[in-house]
Amino acid sequence: MNKRVALGAGGAAVVVVALFATCGACKKSGGTAGPTSASASASGSPRAAAPREAPRAPIDDKMWAAAKDGEEEDLATLAAHEGAAGLVETASKDAELRPTAIRAMAYARGWAQLPYLVTAASGNDADAKAAMDAIEQLAARPRRSEDVEDAAELAEGCEKLVVLAKDAQRDRARRIGAIRSLRMMPCPKADLPTDLDAR
Secondary structure, three states, rough: HHHHHHHHHHHHHHHHHHHHHHHHHHHHHHHOOOOHHHHHHHHOOOOOOOOOOOEEEEHHHHHHHHOOOOHHHHHHHHHHHHHHHHHHHHHHHHOOHHHHHHHHHHHHHOOOOOHHHHHHHHHOOOOOHHHHHHHHHHHHHHOOOOHHHHHHHHHHHHHHHHHHHHHHOOOOHHHHHHHHHHHHHHOOOOOOOOOOOOO
């Protein structure tokens, strides 16, 4: 009888030690016995976190300050850094940087900036002349293979330029500039007005 009691006590001790060892392993591994851990084990991998949208690169103040004077090299550097879309975004949101952005658009690749430039050139604000100059520079540059990527923007810009060229309420110089640009660009030529000599 005494041997059975002793054996039972020893067995209970073994069970208690085993339980403590198991709990210690749980704490070390950071595991839990809850439903979340069970579902993760069943799927074989933890739930993936939702991807975060990458923030837009901050504006390089020194680069913008250097381009403010309108030097060709500085404007070209800014255009290469920001790209046409970045210049349009800045011009749309920051009135202080808008004149610099418009001038730099003349050096940005593609035609993504053209619709914005024509809109600015059609207005009566102080940026209109700079926008018209940028359009003429774009029109006179050599064609590039990547220009076809902006076919929609080019078509939109051509349509807006035709409207500007036909607007008899606009000053003659601006209309002539629009016609000259249309003739140099890969735009339809059928709708060009004939009441002005753009040569």
